[in-house]
Amino acid sequence: MKDEEIIEAVYNAALDHINSVVPPKMVHDLDIVVGMDDGEITVEVRLITGRSEEIDQKTVEEAVKVASEKADELMKGQKT
Numbered sequence: 372m373k374d375e376e377i378i379e380a381v382y383n384a385a386l387d388h389i390n391s392v393v394p395p396k397m398v399h400d401l402d403i404v405v406g407m408d409d410g411e412i413t414v415e416v417r418l419i420t421g422r423s424e425e426i427d428q429k430t431v432e433e434a435v436k437v438a439s440e441k442a443d444e445l446m447k448g449q450k451t
Contacts, residue, residue: 372445372448372449374407376447377407377445378405378406378407378446380441381405381412381414381438381439381442381445382405382438383413383439385403385405385416385433385435385441386403388433388434388437389403389416389418389430389434389444392430392433393418393430396417396423397420397421398408398417398419398420399418399419399421401417401418401419402415402416402417403414403415403416403434404434405414405438407411410443410446412439412442412446414435414438414442415433415435416431416434416438417431417433418430418431
């Protein structure tokens with residue numbers, strides 16, 4: 372799998388999680404950044420909705436966790 376495909380899959384994992392938790396009409400702003408440097412994947416998410424900041428932060432943490440698990444799974448497949 373190419374780096375670009377891994378980045379896209381990790382991005383989509385984060386986006387899919389957020390979309391499954393937050394109704395799209397409630398999302399005021401969403402930024403997902405996935406980077407890869409020397410085989411290390413980083414995921415950053417910024418979410419602003421009409422919900423409380425605490426709920427948004429929990430959703431961001433969950434999305435990063437899901438995306439990180441997807442990254443680990445894909446990177447593990449790269450090494451075998």
